[in-house]
Amino acid sequence: MKKNLMTLAIGATMLAGPALADLTFSSLSYRTGPYAANGIPFADGYADYFTLLNERDGGIGGEKINLVECETGYNTEKGVECYESTKGTGALVYQPLSTGITYQLIPKATADGIPVHSMGYGRTSAKNGEVFRNIFNYPANYWDGASIAVTHLADLNGGDLSGKKIALVYHNSAYGKEPIRTLEELSKKHGYELSLLPVDHPGQEQKSQWLQIRRDKPDYVLMWGWGVMNQVAIQEAVNIRFPMENFIGIWWSGSENDVLPAGEGAHGYKSLTFHNLGQDYPLYDDMKKYVVDAGKAAGAGDQVGTVLYNRGMYAAMLAAEAAKTAQGIHGTMTLTPAQMRDGMEALEMTEAKMEALGLPNFGPTFNVSCENHGGNGFGAVAQWDANAGQWGLITDYFQSDQDVIMPLVAEDSSAFAAENNITAGCN
Amino acid sequence: MIYREAGEYKTSYDADSRTFPIKFDRMGYYTAMAVAFLVVPFIINDYWASAVAVPFLIYVIAALGLNILTGFAGQVSLGTGGFMAVGAYACYKLMTGFPEVSIFFHVLIAGGVTAIVGVLFGLPSLRIKGFYLAVATLAAQFFLVWLFNKVPWFYNHSASGQINAPERTVFGIAVTGPNTDAWAKYLFCLIFVVVLAWIARNLTRGSVGRKWMAIRDMDIAAEIIGVNPLMAKLTAFAVSSFFVGVAGALFFSVYLGAVEVGEAFGIQKSFLVLFMIIIGGLGSIFGAFAGAAFMVLLPVLLKNILVGGLGWPTDLAAHLEFMIVGGLIVAFLIVEPHGLAQLWRLAKEKLRLWPFPH
Numbered sequence: 127m128k129k130n131l132m133t134l135a136i137g138a139t140m141l142a143g144p145a146l147a148d149l150t151f152s153s154l155s156y157r158t159g160p161y162a163a164n165g166i167p168f169a170d171g172y173a174d175y176f177t178l179l180n181e182r183d184g185g186i187g188g189e190k191i192n193l194v195e196c197e198t199g200y201n202t203e204k205g206v207e208c209y210e211s212t213k214g215t216g217a218l219v220y221q222p223l224s225t226g227i228t229y230q231l232i233p234k235a236t237a238d239g240i241p242v243h244s245m246g247y248g249r250t251s252a253k254n255g256e257v258f259r260n261i262f263n264y265p266a267n268y269w270d271g272a273s274i275a276v277t278h279l280a281d282l283n284g285g286d287l288s289g290k291k292i293a294l295v296y297h298n299s300a301y302g303k304e305p306i307r308t309l310e311e312l313s314k315k316h317g318y319e320l321s322l323l324p325v326d327h328p329g330q331e332q333k334s335q336w337l338q339i340r341r342d343k344p345d346y347v348l349m350w351g352w353g354v355m356n357q358v359a360i361q362e363a364v365n366i367r368f369p370m371e372n373f374i375g376i377w378w379s380g381s382e383n384d385v386l387p388a389g390e391g392a393h394g395y396k397s398l399t400f401h402n403l404g405q406d407y408p409l410y411d412d413m414k415k416y417v418v419d420a421g422k423a424a425g426a427g428d429q430v431g432t433v434l435y436n437r438g439m440y441a442a443m444l445a446a447e448a449a450k451t452a453q454g455i456h457g458t459m460t461l462t463p464a465q466m467r468d469g470m471e472a473l474e475m476t477e478a479k480m481e482a483l484g485l486p487n488f489g490p491t492f493n494v495s496c497e498n499h500g501g502n503g504f505g506a507v508a509q510w511d512a513n514a515g516q517w518g519l520i521t522d523y524f525q526s527d528q529d530v531i532m533p534l535v536a537e538d539s540s541a542f543a544a545e546n547n548i549t550a551g552c553n
Numbered sequence: 554m555i556y557r558e559a560g561e562y563k564t565s566y567d568a569d570s571r572t573f574p575i576k577f578d579r580m581g582y583y584t585a586m587a588v589a590f591l592v593v594p595f596i597i598n599d600y601w602a603s604a605v606a607v608p609f610l611i612y613v614i615a616a617l618g619l620n621i622l623t624g625f626a627g628q629v630s631l632g633t634g635g636f637m638a639v640g641a642y643a644c645y646k647l648m649t650g651f652p653e654v655s656i657f658f659h660v661l662i663a664g665g666v667t668a669i670v671g672v673l674f675g676l677p678s679l680r681i682k683g684f685y686l687a688v689a690t691l692a693a694q695f696f697l698v699w700l701f702n703k704v705p706w707f708y709n710h711s712a713s714g715q716i717n718a719p720e721r722t723v724f725g726i727a728v729t730g731p732n733t734d735a736w737a738k739y740l741f742c743l744i745f746v747v748v749l750a751w752i753a754r755n756l757t758r759g760s761v762g763r764k765w766m767a768i769r770d771m772d773i774a775a776e777i778i779g780v781n782p783l784m785a786k787l788t789a790f791a792v793s794s795f796f797v798g799v800a801g802a803l804f805f806s807v808y809l810g811a812v813e814v815g816e817a818f819g820i821q822k823s824f825l826v827l828f829m830i831i832i833g834g835l836g837s838i839f840g841a842f843a844g845a846a847f848m849v850l851l852p853v854l855l856k857n858i859l860v861g862g863l864g865w866p867t868d869l870a871a872h873l874e875f876m877i878v879g880g881l882i883v884a885f886l887i888v889e890p891h892g893l894a895q896l897w898r899l900a901k902e903k904l905r906l907w908p909f910p911h
Contacts, residue, residue: 213599237731
C-alpha cells in the first residue's frame with residue numbers, strides 16, 4: 127500500500143513539471159475552509175491582474191507571467207507543502223495572505239533567498255529591512271493599523287481619549303495578537319483603558335465575548351478578525367445593539383462578505399484600509415475588456431470590484447511594479463528571486479506611476495529602501511453604507527503615530543536579530 | 554510460491570518468536586531499512602522531506618503512541634493534540650533554555666515531560682471508562698491549548714504568542730532551523746521512528762503489552778488474574794504520552810519550525826491521529842504506519858494528480874480531496890473494520906496458500 131502510494135506520488139510530481147521560462151509568481155490562496163469567503167476575492171484579484179498583464183501587454187517587459195496557485199486552506203502545514211512545491215518552479219515572491227504561514231516562511235524564505243511580501247499582515251517588525259532582508263510589508267502594517275484606529279478615535283473625541291474604554295476583539299493567533307503591544311503603548315500615551323477579548327479559531331462562537339462587551343460597555347470596540355469570525359462578530363454586535371459607528375475593524379475585517387450577512391444592522395460599521403475602494407478606475411475598463419468579458423477571470427468572476435478583490439489586485443500590481451523595477455536594475459527580462467528582491471527594495475510608488483497604470487490615487491505613495499521595508503504607514507477609515515450597499519472613505523489618508531511605532535519596530539527586530547544571530551545591515 | 558514457511562526450520566525459541574517469522578518478510582524488512590537509511594537520504598530533496606517524508610514519519614510516532622493507549626490498552630483518548638503541544642512547548646523551552654545541549658536529548662526529555670503530564674491526565678481513567686474517558690481527555694486537549702495560549706512564560710513572552718525553533722545541531726549538523734538540509738531532517742526523524750517502533754513492538758508483545766491487552770479485553774477479568782489495573786493503565790498513558798510528546802517536539806522543531814498552539818495542536822489534530830489508527834488498524838504496529846501513510850500521503854498525492862497533473866482549479870481539487878479521502882475512509886471501514894493492517898494480514902494469508910488455495 128505504502129509503496130504503491132509512493133510510486134504513484136513520484137509519477138504525479140514528475141507530471142507536474144514546471145515551465146521555467148516565464149516570470150513565475152505564486153499564489154498561496156485559500157478558496158476552501160472557514161476563511162474562504164475572504165480568501166477567494168483576494169486570490170481572484172491577484173490572478174486577474176496578472177491575466178490582464180498577459181492579455182494586454184504580453185506580460186511584464188515582454189515576459190509572460192506564469193501564476194502558480196496552491197491551496198493552503200489557511201493551514202500552516204499545507205502552507206509548507208505549497209511553499210516547497212512552488213519553490214521549485216522558481217517563484218519570484220510569496221504572498222501567503224496568512225500571518226501564521228508568513229511566520230513560517232520568514233526563516234525559510236530568507237535561507238532560500240526568496241522575497242516574501244506580506245502586505246498589511248505578517249510580522250510587523252519586518253519593516254526593518256536591515257534585519258529582515260527578504261521580507262517586505264509595505265505599504266502599511268498592523269501597528270500602523272492600530273495607531274490609525276486610535277488616532278481616528280482621538281479625532282472624534284477632540285484629541286482626548288483619557289478615561290475611555292476600548293475593547294479589542296481579536297483572533298487568538300499570531301495575527302490577532304500583533305496589535306496588542308502597540309495598543310498598550312498607545313494607551314499609556316492617550317490614557318484609555320484597554321481590554322482584550324480573544325476569539326478562538328475559527329471564530330464561530332463569540333457569545334461570551336459579546337456578553338462581556340455588553341456588561342463592560344466599552345466606548346469603542348476594535349476588531350482583528352478574519353474569515354467567518356468577522357461575520358459572526360458583526361452579527362453579534364448587531365444583536366447586542368452595540369453602536370456600529372463605534373466598532374472599527376482592521377483592514378482584514380472590512381469587506382462586503384463581512385457586513386452583508388448582518389444586513390441593515392451593519393450600517394455604519396467602520397474599517398481601515400490602505401488602498402482605495404470601488405471600481406471607478408480606468409484600469410477596470412481594461413479588466414472588463416481583456417479579462418472578464420473574455421471569460422478569463424479567475425474563480426467565478428463575481429468578485430470584481432469588491433474590497434478584497436481590489437486588495438488582491440493591488441498586491442499583484444505592487445509585485446508587477448517591483449518586477450519592472452528589477453528588470454530595469456539588472457537589465458534583464460528574466461528574473462531570479464534575488465533580482466526580484468532588489469526590485470522590491472528599490473520600488474517607488476508615485477502618483478504618476480499609479481495614474482499611468484489606470485489607478486490614479488489608488489494607494490499611498492511610498493519609497494521602499496533597505497532601512498524601510500514597510501512604507502510610510504498611511505491609512506484611512508472607511509464606513510459601510512448598508513442602504514447603498516457599499517464602502518466609502520470617511521477620512522483622508524493619514525499617517526500612523528511613528529513616534530510610538532518606530533521604537534517598537536526597532537525593539538522587536540533587534541530581538542529577532544539576536545535570537546537568530548543576524549547582523550543588521552544593508553550589505 | 555516464495556512466500557511461505559515451508560522449508561524454514563526453527564531450532565530455538567528465539568527464532569520461533571521473532572517479529573518476522575517468514576524469511577521473505579525478513580528480507581523485505583531489511584530491504585526497507587536499507588533503502589530508508591542508505592538510499593533515501595542521498596536522493597531526498599526539500600519538497601520530499603518537508604511535504605512528505607518528515608510529516609509521515611512524525612505522524613507515525615504519534616499514531617504509534619495513540620495506538621498503544623487506544624489500540625492496546627483500550628483507553629480512548631482525544632487529547633493527542635494537547636499532548637503533542639506539551640511535547641512541542643517542552644522542547645521549545647529546553648531548546649531556548651539550554652542551547653548547548655544536543656537537540657536529540659531535548660526531544661527525549663520533551664517526551665518525558667509529556668509522559669508525566671499524560672499520567673496526570675490518565676488518573677481519571679482508573680474510575681471512568683469508554684466515552685466518559687474520551688470526554689475527560691477532551692478536557693485535557695482544551696485545557697492544554699488554553700494554557701499554552703494564556704501563560705506567556707511558555708512562549709518566552711513573544712509578542713505574537715508563536716514559538717520559533719532556533720537552529721540546533723546534532724554532531725555539528727543542523728537538524729532544526731531554516732538552514733537544515735533535507736537529508737538531516739529526514740534521518741533525524743527516521744532514527745526516532747525506527748527506535749520507537751522497535752520499542753513499541755517489543756513492549757506490546759512482552760508482559761507489559763499483555764497486561765494492557767488484558768485490561769483492554771476485560772478489565773475485571775484482568776484484575777482477577779492478577780493484573781494491577783493502576784499500573785497497567787498508568788504505564789499505558791505514560792508510554793503513549795512519551796511517544797506523542799516526541800512526535801509533538803519533532804513536529805514543532807524539525808517539521809514546522811514555527812507553531813501556534815491553537816492552529817497546530819487543536820482538536821482536529823487529535824481526530825487526525827485517531828483516524829490514522831482506526832484506518833490503519835487498532836492494536837497493530839504496522840497499522841500505525843499504514844494509517845499515517847494513508848492520511849498524510851493520500852491528500853498530497855491527490856493534490857499533485859488533480860492540480861499538478863490534470864491542471865484542475867485548486868478549490869475544486871481541495872473539495873474533491875475531502876470527498877475522496879472521506880469516501881475512502883467510509884469504504885474502508887465498511888469493507889474492513891479492522892483497518893489496513895487486517896487487509897495486509899489477509900493478503901499475507903492468501904499469499905501463503907497461493908497458487909493452490911485449497
